Amino acid sequence: MKKIISTALAIAMAVCLNTSAYAAGGTMKNADTILASMSLEEKIAQTFMVDFRTWNGEDMTVLPAVVADAISKYKFGSFILFANNVKTTEDTLALTKDLQTAVTKDGGLPMLITTDQEGGSVVRLGSGTPLPGNMALAAGGNLENARNAGRIIGQELMSLGINSTLAPVLDVNCNANNPVIGLRSFSDDPAVVSCFGIAFNEGLAESGAVGCLKHFPGHGDTAVDSHYGLPLVDRSYEELRERELVPFAEAIKNGADMVMTAHILYPQVDSTKVYSSKTGKMESRPATMSHIIITDILKGEMGFDGVVCTDALNMAGVSANFGEVQAAVEALAAGADMLCMPAADIGNANGLKRFETLIKGIAKAVEDGTLPQSRLEDAVRRILTLKISRGILQYDGSLLTAEKAAATLGNPGFKAEEMNMADEAVTLVRNDSGAVPVKLSSGSRILLMCPYANECEPMMNGFRRALKKLPANEMAEARTYQYSASDYSASGKLLEALKWADTVIINSEISSAAKMKYSSWFSCGVKNVTEYCKRNGKTCIVVSVDKPYDVQLYPDASAVLAVYGDKGTGPNLRAGVEAALGVFNITGTLPVNIPAFNASTGTYSSEIVYPRGFGLKVIVEPKHVAGSLGQRLVNNSGRITPADLQSNTKK
Numbered sequence: 141m142k143k144i145i146s147t148a149l150a151i152a153m154a155v156c157l158n159t160s161a162y163a164a165g166g167t168m169k170n171a172d173t174i175l176a177s178m179s180l181e182e183k184i185a186q187t188f189m190v191d192f193r194t195w196n197g198e199d200m201t202v203l204p205a206v207v208a209d210a211i212s213k214y215k216f217g218s219f220i221l222f223a224n225n226v227k228t229t230e231d232t233l234a235l236t237k238d239l240q241t242a243v244t245k246d247g248g249l250p251m252l253i254t255t256d257q258e259g260g261s262v263v264r265l266g267s268g269t270p271l272p273g274n275m276a277l278a279a280g281g282n283l284e285n286a287r288n289a290g291r292i293i294g295q296e297l298m299s300l301g302i303n304s305t306l307a308p309v310l311d312v313n314c315n316a317n318n319p320v321i322g323l324r325s326f327s328d329d330p331a332v333v334s335c336f337g338i339a340f341n342e343g344l345a346e347s348g349a350v351g352c353l354k355h356f357p358g359h360g361d362t363a364v365d366s367h368y369g370l371p372l373v374d375r376s377y378e379e380l381r382e383r384e385l386v387p388f389a390e391a392i393k394n395g396a397d398m399v400m401t402a403h404i405l406y407p408q409v410d411s412t413k414v415y416s417s418k419t420g421k422m423e424s425r426p427a428t429m430s431h432i433i434i435t436d437i438l439k440g441e442m443g444f445d446g447v448v449c450t451d452a453l454n455m456a457g458v459s460a461n462f463g464e465v466q467a468a469v470e471a472l473a474a475g476a477d478m479l480c481m482p483a484a485d486i487g488n489a490n491g492l493k494r495f496e497t498l499i500k501g502i503a504k505a506v507e508d509g510t511l512p513q514s515r516l517e518d519a520v521r522r523i524l525t526l527k528i529s530r531g532i533l534q535y536d537g538s539l540l541t542a543e544k545a546a547a548t549l550g551n552p553g554f555k556a557e558e559m560n561m562a563d564e565a566v567t568l569v570r571n572d573s574g575a576v577p578v579k580l581s582s583g584s585r586i587l588l589m590c591p592y593a594n595e596c597e598p599m600m601n602g603f604r605r606a607l608k609k610l611p612a613n614e615m616a617e618a619r620t621y622q623y624s625a626s627d628y629s630a631s632g633k634l635l636e637a638l639k640w641a642d643t644v645i646i647n648s649e650i651s652s653a654a655k656m657k658y659s660s661w662f663s664c665g666v667k668n669v670t671e672y673c674k675r676n677g678k679t680c681i682v683v684s685v686d687k688p689y690d691v692q693l694y695p696d697a698s699a700v701l702a703v704y705g706d707k708g709t710g711p712n713l714r715a716g717v718e719a720a721l722g723v724f725n726i727t728g729t730l731p732v733n734i735p736a737f738n739a740s741t742g743t744y745s746s747e748i749v750y751p752r753g754f755g756l757k758v759i760v761e762p763k764h765v766a767g768s769l770g771q772r773l774v775n776n777s778g779r780i781t782p783a784d785l786q787s788n789t790k791k
Contacts, residue, residue, distance in 0.1 A: 171524035174249070175517060182248075183520045184502045186217035187472065189254070189449065189480045190495075192225075194487045199224040201231045208242040210492050214499070215248035217523055218478060221255040221302065227266035229300070233545050236301030237537045250535035252350065252478075252527065254304035257293050260705050261323050268296045268549040272562040272712050274309060275688075276704035278326040278336050278731035279755075280564030286326075286336040289561065290343025290351070292554050297349055299548035301540050303532055304350035306400060306449075308340040310387040311360035316735055316744045317653050320365040322687045323704055327731040328360070329752060330386035337387050338394050345395070350530050353391050354400035355451060356438060357409075357427060358384030366403040366457035370426060376408045377437075389442055397526055398447045399438065401428040401476060403457025409433060414470060418463040425474075426457055429467070434475030447477045447522045454484030464494065465501030472502070473511050477519035562711035566719040567702040567728035568756040569691040575679050575698035576758060577722025578643055584616035587641035588717065589623055589669065591649050591662060594708030595685075596620040599645070602717030609723050628665030630672040638672055643679040645720050646670075647713070649706050650690035653744065656737050663693055670696040683716040689734055692749045702730070722760050729755035 178186070192200050192207055200207070201224075211219075219239055226232040236253055243251050255264045260273015269292055277286045290308070297305055312333050313325030326336040337353070344351040357380055362371035375384075388399065403426045410432040413422040427433045428450045438444050450471050453459065458467050468482045483494040505511040527533045568576060578586070588599040603618040621637045623646075630638060638644065648666045655662040666682060673680035674696040682697040684690050685706040694700060701719060705712030719726050733752045735744040 171521050171528060174524050175521055178520070180503055180506060181499055182215055183516055184499050184506075185214045186249070186520045186523055187477060187479050187516075188214075188216045188482055188495075189218035189220050189252070189478055190216050191220045191222065191481050191484060192486060193222045194224055196488055199227070201225055201227055201235060203235055203238040203242065206489050206492070208238065210495065211239065211242040212245045212248065214495055215243055215246075216251060217249070217520075218252040218254065220306075220480065221253065221264060223264045223266065226255065226264055226300075229267045229545050229549055230542050232265070232300050232302075233540060233542055237540065240301065240535055240537060244535075249524075249527065250532050252304050252523075252532060253302050254306055254350070254352070255297070255302055256307070257297060257302075257305045258307040258309060258324060259289055259293060260710065261707060263707070265296065265300075265549070269293075269554040269558050270707055270710040271558055272565055272703075272710060272715075273323050273705045274326045274336065274340075275313075275323045275731055276565035276712060277340075277561060278332055279567050279702070279704055279728040280561060281727075281729060282561075282564055283335060283339045285557075285561045285564065286339035287343040287346075288557050290340040290345075291347050292343075292557065294344040294347025294349035294351075296549050296554070298347055299540070299545040301537070303348075303530065304352065304398075305344065306352045306354060307344070308337045308351060308353065309355070310334075310337045310353050310391060311355055311358055312383055312387065313360045313732060314383065315361045315363060316687070316689050316732075317363045318360060319363065319652060320367065321359055321362075322651070325360055327752070328733060329731075330383050332731060333387040334390040338391050341391060341394075341396065348531070350397045350526065350532075352398035352400050352449060353388055353396050355402035355404075356388055356399050357402065357406065357433060358388075359402045359404060360384065362404060366451065367455045370403065370405060370457045370460065372405040372407065374407060380406070380409065385442075388438075392442055392444050396444065396446055397530065398449050398478075399444060400449045400451055400480070401434060401471075402426070403428050403451055403455055406430075406433065409437075416461050416463075417466055419461055423461045425470075428453075428458060428476065429462075429470040429474050431474045439475055445522075447526050448475060449478040450476045450480050452481040452484065453479060454481050464498055465505075468498060468502055469505040469511050472519060473515060475515075477522045558711050559715070562703070562705075562715035563719070563724050565704055565712070565728045566715050566726050567688070567730055568699065568719075568726045568758060569688075569702060569730070569750060569754070570697065570700040571756050571758070572698050575681060576701070576720055576726070577760065578679065578681070578720055580610065580614040580616045580721065582615045584614075584643065585641045586616055586618040587637055587644045588618055588620045589644060589646035590620070590713075591623055591647065591665070592706075592708070593622050595647060595706065595713055596622060598708055598710070598713035599647070599717050602714035603721070605714065606718050606721040606723045610721065623665045623669075625661045628661045628668060630668050634669075635672075638669065638676075638678070641678065643681070644669060644673055645681045645683060645717055647683050647685045647706070647716075648690050648693070649686045650684070650693075651686045653737070653742055656690060656693065657739055657742055663690065666694060667696075670694045673698070681720045683713075683720070685713060685716065688730060688732065689737065689744070692734055692737060701726075702728075719758075722758075725760050726758040727755070729753050
């Protein structure tokens with residue numbers, strides 16, 4: 141697999157290198173030539189990845205003149221877009237064009253324009269193909285799906301003038317309590333994460349988009365979200381090398397443009413502290429500010445020669461203990477090359493002054509030797525080299541049209557691939573008495589239940605699609621019902637709905653250990669429904685739509701499925717309903733171990749209830765489904781087994 145991916149990336153890079161050198165007045169320029177022409181302030185601004193989510197209280201979907209002027213003045217190196225900015229295809233394309241026009245107006249260089257388009261639970265685009273997400277891809281066991289997911293994301297972004305995405309996530313989600321990674325991770329097995337992460341990154345490279353491996357050296361074994369606190373991973377470097385660092389090391393060997401650092405403390409790796417001018421005391425260094433982790437390990441021992449980007453510097457993992465100037469200086473000095481959101485939450489003209497303060501503060505650090513000028517120039521050189529190799533400095537807005545973007549985003553081919561990915565991911569964990577597939581007949585009544593209103597339509601869409609594919613004699617009626625914190629017991633309107641149905645398909649949406657306890661309405665509601673159905677002879681199929689650790693919770697369910705995604709606009713919810721109704725073969729397997737949950741302590745134990753790789757198979761008989769879909773049998777071509785994953789070998 142390494143050879144295949146390395147060859148593909150080498151070809152892609154060669155194409156870029158042949159077409160993307162920065163040209164000015166007909167003279168080809170390399171990174172050092174460009175660097176030599178830049179002022180100190182321009183070098184500093186080149187390391188900035190800035191954001192403007194809102195402006196004067198409104199989402200910034202159009203570039204205000206004052207922001208355009210600031211971009212022209214400072215010549216920022218990169219811009220990050222959020223959901224606030226990218227609501228429609230037409231507006232997003234116009235915005236990226238205006239951004240590039242502004243930055244190049246007075247001789248500035250085109251920007252790296254990026255966003256967090258990971259697929260699944262983290263997507264930014266208001267239009268396009270959401271995809272089922274990383275854990276779903278790994279559950280399907282098909283590396284080609286991961287490669288195609290990267291390609292689809294890359295092509296959609298590139299059509300909008302967004303030349304980068306902060307993905308793939310290479311965190312090994314080995315902590316079931318992890319509040320921020322979860323479904324964003326491919327697996328709790330570093331070999332699985334390596335294989336799928338590399339394939340995903342290869343797909344991005346094929347599209348021409350710049351990928352960014354995150355969150356180095358690993359955010360998978362944390363119980364704190366670094367957006368709101370400072371996680372600590374008390375593991376030795378040797379232990380990290382055995383697990384967390386494996387996917388990063390493998391992906392770097394196979395070609396990687398960018399790596400994002402994590403705001404996490406690793407005291408056994410770096411126990412040094414620095415005086416904080418904000419708190420007035422010595423503070424520990426998170427990975428983002430650790431010379432040992434970034435320069436010695438990532439760039440030194442692991443040989444990464446691309447761009448190191450920080451996670452957002454406004455996150456509490458950094459901003460709680462350090463002011464903006466000190467955080468930026470310390471990150472650059474540690475070896476970071478690009479500063480993500482060094483001055484964040486700027487939403488009006490008055491706030492723009494903070495950029496001036498920040499640039500002057502970093503310049504002072506260079507002048508007094510706190511930040512060596514050679515380190516700053518190395519950072520800028522790496523950024524310029526990336527922009528040259530990926531063709532960013534050859535930006536031509538005339539090649540980007542609204543027609544091309546509209547034809548690319550969410551096109552039927554991408555949607556078909558998305559559906560296939562979601563279908564292959566569906567995992568059957570329990571199937572008492574063969575409840576799945578549901579035996580339908582004329583007059584069957586199916587109640588589709590979910591905790592959020594935006595999940596009703598995707599579930600009903602799955603039902604409608606299923607009826608079109610099933611034999612004519614297998615007709616049924618379906619209704620949706622949203623259960624909530626005020627309506628989750630088998631009484632009142634819910635009881636009326638349950639009495640009407642003979643089959644219930646209910647979503648279990650458990651995002652944290654706290655919701656695993658039946659004191660939470662999220663799990664208690666599902667439990668109440670399964671118990672009622674069992675007492676009254678009704679079929680009840682539970683579909684785990686968030687982290688799959690809840691598949692152990694419902695002993696009275698007739699069957700339990702996992703689909704690894706709960707986005708109302710995503711394909712996972714639809715796939716869960718179609719799988720339950722027998723539209724396609726169920727072949728997915730768990731990409732993570734399911735540790736036993738101890739309700740009395742509210743924590744997970746070391747006992748494994750269902751092991752990684754577990755999944756019951758359901759092969760739909762050809763006669764069961766109408767049309768060509770009925771002929772769809774298990775095909776192992778392109779799929780991988782746990783043994784393949786352990787050896788990093790593509791089958």
